[in-house]
Amino acid sequence: MKILVTGGAGFIGSAVIRHIIAATKDHVINLDKLTYAGNLESLDAVSADARYVFEQVDICDRVELDRVFQTHQPDAVMHLAAESHVDRSIDGPGEFIQTNLVGTYTLLEAARVYWSQLDVERKSAFRFHHISTDEVYGDLGEGSEHLFTEQTPYDPSSPYSASKAGSDHLVRAWQRTYGLPTVVTNCSNNYGPYHFPEKLIPLVILNALEGKELPVYGQGTQIRDWLFVEDHARALYTVLTQGQPGETYNIGGHNEKKNIDVVLTICQLLDELHPMSPVVPHASLIKYVQDRPGHDVRYAIDAAKIKKDLGWVPQETFESGIRKTVQWYLDNLAWCKRVQDGSYRRERLGLA
Numbered sequence: 001m002k003i004l005v006t007g008g009a010g011f012i013g014s015a016v017i018r019h020i021i022a023a024t025k026d027h028v029i030n031l032d033k034l035t036y037a038g039n040l041e042s043l044d045a046v047s048a049d050a051r052y053v054f055e056q057v058d059i060c061d062r063v064e065l066d067r068v069f070q071t072h073q074p075d076a077v078m079h080l081a082a083e084s085h086v087d088r089s090i091d092g093p094g095e096f097i098q099t100n101l102v103g104t105y106t107l108l109e110a111a112r113v114y115w116s117q118l119d120v121e122r123k124s125a126f127r128f129h130h131i132s133t134d135e136v137y138g139d140l141g142e143g144s145e146h147l148f149t150e151q152t153p154y155d156p157s158s159p160y161s162a163s164k165a166g167s168d169h170l171v172r173a174w175q176r177t178y179g180l181p182t183v184v185t186n187c188s189n190n191y192g193p194y195h196f197p198e199k200l201i202p203l204v205i206l207n208a209l210e211g212k213e214l215p216v217y218g219q220g221t222q223i224r225d226w227l228f229v230e231d232h233a234r235a236l237y238t239v240l241t242q243g244q245p246g247e248t249y250n251i252g253g254h255n256e257k258k259n260i261d262v263v264l265t266i267c268q269l270l271d272e273l274h275p276m277s278p279v280v281p282h283a284s285l286i287k288y289v290q291d292r293p294g295h296d297v298r299y300a301i302d303a304a305k306i307k308k309d310l311g312w313v314p315q316e317t318f319e320s321g322i323r324k325t326v327q328w329y330l331d332n333l334a335w336c337k338r339v340q341d342g343s344y345r346r347e348r349l350g351l352a
């Protein structure tokens with residue numbers, strides 16, 4: 001297969017591409033605008049492979065999308081390109097509407113026109129896989145026993161989750177109206193290597209190593225269901241190759257944790273693995289800060305369908321995955337430094 005991956009220079013997209021190149025014989029076209037969140041250095045392990053090619057393209061640019069489809073003739077699209085950080089969506093929702101809604105619409109139209117011209121066999125085998133989030137389902141609230149299933153009604157809280165919810169609806173409408181063979185996945189919070197340091201887990205690790213405060217929203221009681229990013233990459237490839245067109249699959253790690261417990265676990269691991277930090281114990285750096293507006297209390301995924309229908313289960317527990325993650329950051333401080341000081345972008349823009 002030739003797979004067009006959008007957002008392949010991001011956190012999850014790069015894990016998907018590393019997985020495809022390492023574990024399959026498929027070819028990958030990585031289509032990415034390279035916003036602040038896109039980092040080609042996350043693809044150093046595969047970028048020299050003959051089965052990998054990069055196209056710097058904005059998913060809102062229809063002319064360029066048509067060129068990419070015609071040039072590379074993909075058999076499938078895995079659509080991960082998005083603005084993805086909730087705090088940024090609160091400060092400036094415009095980019096989220098543009099990329100997540102207008103961009104997804106533009107990509108769907110380019111894919112539909114390309115797909116409609118394929119021969120019968122390639123047309124029925126084609127897949128448009130839209131990668132989304134459990135945040136579209138809204139807030140389960142504290143003390144509830146419920147989990148998000150594929151039938152849970154949408155009730156997004158932030159500009160980010162609302163824009164993702166809208167993009168999910170567009171994809172399903174393109175299946176129903178035009179017959180484009182789509183699959184949608186909604187996944188819980190990911191963590192693991194190459195995660196941009198504005199997100200909770202890498203932020204805590206890197207601040208702790210420098211003896212800086214560890215900001216925790218509110219009392220840190222928000223509950224998230226954590227999934228190791230490489231487990232997500234395996235799940236996505238499974239859905240792409242075995243999922244039924246028109247279906248939705250929830251993906252989760254069965255790892256519900258309060259944010260404060262995640263932070264404390266990281267601190268304990270750093271106490272063990274990096275006792276020479278400037279401030280030890282690392283937990284003494286925790287600082288409770290004003291909560292995010294509209295902050296959802298609890299997300300939790302029921303991943304029974306993907307297990308039953310496609311046989312996917314995560315390979316990592318939270319304990320094994322978070323240990324690997326902390327160790328990866330300790331072993332890859334050069335990657336982190338180039339993200340933190342902006343050199344990964346400056347060199348790309350010719351400003352170094």
Ligand SMILES: NC(=O)c1ccc[n+]([C@@H]2O[C@H](COP(=O)([O-])OP(=O)(O)OC[C@H]3O[C@@H](n4cnc5c(N)ncnc54)[C@H](O)[C@@H]3O)[C@@H](O)[C@H]2O)c1
Pocket residue numbers: 006007008009010011012013031032033034035036037038039057058059060079080081082083084085099103131132133134164186187188189190191196
């Ligand atoms: N991170 C999570 O925990 C999580 C969980 C569930 C679902 N998701 C979804 O998975 C996808 C990937 O998430 P991520 O954490 O890897 O995000 P990310 O922010 O790390 O990466 C996004 C990538 O998309 C690219 N991009 C942004 N706008 C673009 C545009 N207009 N055209 C082309 N490329 C563009 C960026 O350059 C970047 O490489 C997103 O759709 C997100 O909603 C993320």
